[in-house]
Amino acid sequence: MKGLFKSKPRTPADVVRQTRDLLIYVDLQGSSRDAKREEKMIELSKNIRELKSILYGNSESEPVAEACAQLTQEFFRDNTLRLLIICLPKLNLETRKDATQVVANLQRQLVHSRLIASDYLEANKDLLDLLVSGYENMDIALHYGAMLRECIRHQSIARYVLESENMRKFFDYIELPNFDIASDASATFKELLTRHKSTVAEFLSKNYDWFFAEFNSRLLASSNYITKRQAIKLLGDMLLDRTNSAVMIRYVSSKDNLMMLMDLLRVGTRRMCGGRSRTYDGSVSSPGRFRCDPRRDTYSRKS
Structure with a gap:
């Protein structure tokens, strides 16, 4: 008789719905530590782990496209992503890692040839x-940072972050005393400024004055060796990209900028000179520039 009453296997959509209900419960309960809440937290961790298994597969099976599509559709049908992001600080470390991987994978899932994650984020930009x-x-900086980098794979989402006041905050985050968080912020900053070429070129053209004023004074002039080195490499990546040719010409046409680059070349260590030289080489090969003589530290307009 027991065989007649076996529970029906949960579908991917069922797992998402139950996860959403648990997230709502956790969100409403706050930080209380009663037995019922602990039980719900354990169940939530299992559900998020199951979502991860459906999306990534496991040691026994590969992910099934139809199951991934069902999961993705249900996940973005309601506010499951919002709830997961809001509740992330309340989850334990392993569950945060699983949740981060789930969010990352969902950004790449196609449903009827559409990245519906992008559509959802466009309608919920406050996230x-x-x-x-x-x-x-x-506690959550690295997890949120990893999620953010996956979200800005979508060009429209990257454009929103670039054009928002959030972009100015990265100069503060990159200088945070916590090395791991500062490095993660730097990685996100680089992704924003290199992934979507046309969007980046538009951003740099429109925001040239304040952006490079901050970049030069805070990152290139940083007393932190790693911050300065990463900034030099990023500057080279930006200026030497063909889509940013107009920005490069404007940048290297500034005597102050060239003097700063020359100073970096003169006082830098051998390991840092590679990135600097690449940036400098770009400046001396562009039209309408100042000519620099590194042996004499002199600058003159090219005739």
Whole structure:
């Protein structure tokens, strides 16, 4: 008789719905530590782990496209992503890692040839503000940072972050005393400024004055060796990209910028000179520039 009453296997959509219900419960319960809440937290961790298994597969099976599509559709049908991001600080470390991987995978899932994650984020852009502000919380900074980098794979989402006030905050985050968080913020900053070429070129053209004023004074002039080195490499990546040719010409046409680059070349260590030389080589090969003589430290307009 027992065989007649076996529970029906849960579908991917069922797992998402139950996860959403548990997230709502956790969100409403706050930080209480009663037995019922602990039981729900354990169940939530199992559900998130199951979502991860459906999306990534496991040691016994590969992910099934139809199951992934069902999961993705249900996940973005309601506010499961919002709930997961909001509740992330309340989850234990392993569950946070699983949740981060789930969110990352969902950004790449196609449903009827569409990235519906992008559509959802465009309608809920405040979530990007929340992810960026995560760098101010040591407990969740790396998880939110990883989620953010996956979200800005979508060009429209990257454009939103670039054009928002959030972009200015990265100069603060990159200088945070916590090395891991500062490095993660730097990785996100680089991704924003290199992934979507046309969007980056538009951003740099429109925001040239304030952006490079901050970049030069805070990153290139940083007393932190790693910050300065990463900034030099990023500057080279930006200026030497063909889509940023107009920005490069404007940058290297500034006597102050060239003097700064020359100073970096003169006082830098051998390991840092590679990135600097690449940037400098770009400056001396562009039209309408100042000519620099590194042996004499002199600058003159090219005739």
